[in-house]
Amino acid sequence: MGRKLQVAVVLFDGVAVLDAIAPYECLQLLPNVEVVFVAHKIGSFKDTFGYLSVNSTHTFQDITHPDILVVPGGLGIKNLLKDEAVLEWIEQVDNNTLYTTAVGSGSLLLAETGLLTGISATTHWSVKEALEKHGVKLSDDRVVQEGKIITAAGPTSAIEMGLKLAALVTSEEFAKSVQLILEYDPQVMYGTGSTTKAGPEVTAKATTLLYANELRASNH
Template sequence: MQVAVVLYPGFTALDVVGPYEVLGRLPDVEVVFVAERTGLVRNDLGSLLIEAMATLDDVTSPDVVLIGGGPGQSAQMSDGPLHRWLRDVDRTSAWTTSVCSGALILAAAGLLTGRRATTHWAALDMLTEFGVTPSRDRVVIDGHYATAAGVSAGIDMALTLAGLISGDDVAQTVQLIIEYAPEPPYHSGSVDSAPATVRKSAIEILTA
């Protein structure tokens, strides 16, 4: 099984690395990082580069497609090579997936029209512009589309997908191997639980 993880300048690292850690540990799975051109691709914070080992044209029929979000997502909303590739591979993929604002790219490519999907809380309402029904669930499965909410939710989505692909026992084994048992010291991980001052600060940063 081949998993194609899409990179573009300004991606958020955990959006793609979290799912990579999960899906890359499934039996008989090959993960390939793809981009319009091969080479190093810089993340949104500017200090991490991941190498795309294959171009979009090199990967024509992946079983799973995953695209993350990040500030660079805004430059990927116009129809072009990436959108065409997403539509092409979606015809044969078992799963087409996104993390965070990567869902907006799938939506702009026309893949989520008429479906339920989720994305980062700050971008959730934007899904309606593309005929998508937004959901505040952390992971949404609709047909062969799996979307995750913001950043860290990609790990939850990947574990969900791992269970659907390889079975619950395998998925739980991977969860134990990566020791995914979150116990954050704060309760500000969602809009509903975060204090008003924290919400205000986050919005100011995200809209700067």
């Protein structure tokens, strides 16, 4: 077996854990892939709410040529949008990636580097307006591929992005096996998984809940 493809998942305080872990769960099952978690330092990073921790395995200086880049979202992404070291690292590694990807508000970080300018992309519904200001063509699809750039909407769509990547770097047969291992067989409960389906009343309640949780996280 040749060199394994390296997948680098970015971590930071305030990360949306499912954004990061869903692609990991899909890709780490493949025989030709290794997943690393990369951040400013090796250590523990808290999730959006400050209760769950995930650990980085490498620093940005350690990882210079990943084959796949995954940028998750989360409330903490706003702290990276003006982080020149992170932005420069993304620009540099994108020169050599097979696929550069983002989940949810992680797309804002790619947009900040200019990688999404003029192309179609998706993100979490709560930050679509912010993403559009970067000259991005917004899509309502859960996973959008434009060449080697792949973006996913909310946390659950990260599973679908992971399966798509699994098919791209191995085969559809491998991806089908991964889907079965994860038993990813959605049975929609309420039909409110998008703003279009949820309608204005549920969307307003969800927005209020998001804001309340952001305040709670900032005070944690």
